[in-house]
Amino acid sequence: MDTEIELKFLVSPEVGAQLSTQLQSYQILQQDQQHLANTYFDTADLALRKMDAGLRIRSQNGEMEQTIKLAGNQVGGLHQRPEYNVPLTVHSPDLSLFPARIWPEGLEVAQIQASLQPLFSTDFLRRRWLLAIDGTEIELALDEGEVQAGERREPIHELELELVKGDVSQLFELAEELVKAGGLRLGAVSKARRGYQLAGLSSSPRLCMLEPLALQPQDVCEQTMVALLHKGLRHWQHHEEGWLANASLEWLVQLREGVSLVHQTLLLFGELVSHRINSGWIDDLLWLQQQLSWLDRAQMLVHLTADKGHYLRRLDCRKTLVSQLLAQQAQLPDATQLRTLFYSPRYARLMLGLTHWLYRQDWRAGLAPAQTAQLAAPVAELARQRLDDSWHTLRHSALGKPELNGAQYIQQKGKLRRNLMVGLCFSDLYPETERMTFRMPWLDILRGIEDLDMLSPLLDLRDELNEQDSAELDEWLARKQRFLLEALEQSRAQALLLQPYWR
The missing domain is CATH 2.40.320.10 (Hypothetical Protein Pfu-838710-001)
Structure with missing residues (x-):
């Protein structure tokens, strides 16, 4: 053999x-x-x-x-x-x-x-x-x-x-x-x-959402860290292959989710292993996230232009807006540029660096006894600490203030996504009913923020319209924003009253 x-x-x-x-x-x-x-x-x-x-x-x-x-x-x-x-x-x-x-x-x-x-x-x-x-x-x-x-x-x-x-x-x-x-x-x-x-004997790659990792309270920190990194990398590569076979935006969004899980896992366990991480591929990981930062804009434009601008159906200037939004879409990275990214030296270096680090598992080398003990400790205590830290950060951000305007909500989108990713990493350690009772309002808030942000491309077009169309768009946007803000404020007030499920 x-x-x-x-x-x-x-x-x-x-x-x-x-x-x-x-x-x-x-x-x-x-x-x-x-x-x-x-x-x-x-x-x-x-x-x-x-x-x-x-x-x-x-x-x-x-x-x-x-x-x-x-x-x-x-x-x-x-x-x-x-x-x-x-x-x-x-x-x-x-x-x-x-x-x-x-x-x-x-x-x-x-x-x-x-x-x-x-x-x-x-x-x-x-x-x-x-x-x-x-x-x-x-x-x-x-x-x-x-x-x-x-x-x-x-x-x-x-x-x-x-x-x-x-x-x-x-x-x-x-x-x-x-x-x-x-x-x-x-x-x-x-x-x-x-x-x-x-041969049709095995299914082609299927688009799939990022699911929680199967965990037990007795699982140790090192085991959990490695499993999360493997899960993120598999999700990432699966959707890379899927996009190359079927170049649609949804595959890229899920690829980004896998990249985000890898990054978030490194942040969660960084105090235990950071001195053993090769900073070169960490920089490449941040670079890749920046390369994919246009995906939010792309999702907005796809929704706004779908079915010939059905979302904008009540506006008399819909055709003009759709035409300008399609012009914005045309400026986003296309399939050729993305293929170039996936075959680029820096992308390959990132994948090699992460793969080599996972293969060697050399974060164990040179650890102080206290760090070795932390890596071997059950993950449940670390999970509680990280969830507490994440919750404290959220409560003391703008999302914990008495009132927010639209721009302030949009500024918190990335922070809320990271907070929810922390919860996803440790989800399986806690009863599903208690966990989802706490998470669902915040997931709704994130969707609300994304809906609010979806109006941003339209705000950018106001100055390109004639006076009548601009006034009509302003009135329509004000109604949409007012409705979304009212819903967000109600959801946030309720979410902030919930008791953390991990305590």
């Missing part, structure tokens, strides 16, 4: 041409290229897929080999999976050739064997380089070809960096050098998963 440790990148087609030049400064032990044809097998009810196992036969230069990859670990684009390889003389898989110990207890291997059938294939040219770096050997494999399922095809442009032997940190250092040229994006989806999706 081998355990693969590899970084997977999806790459722009032009990366192949620049890669040879980038590798000239390294010691190349071996270089070749080969044509690989792979057929993937499973049962009709996907028995292997349900085990998170992948079975293939690879044909190369007239020789055949069957491989099974079992469930492993994935952090960002770093994949670790047990792999078993057996040579074949016929193009038909034989599960009995694999060690019996690899199968779950009670699994009817013979029954699965009898039901195996080919599902899809991959066909690609692989260019390989075996590099030696300070005693570490790393294989680079650039694959270009296609996945095929029936009549359906999808291109393959991937780069894999696999640790052959030595220090895994060298794998990341090499990757950091390669991404400087751009065109590389850490990939969380394997060729096999893409094949299942293409």
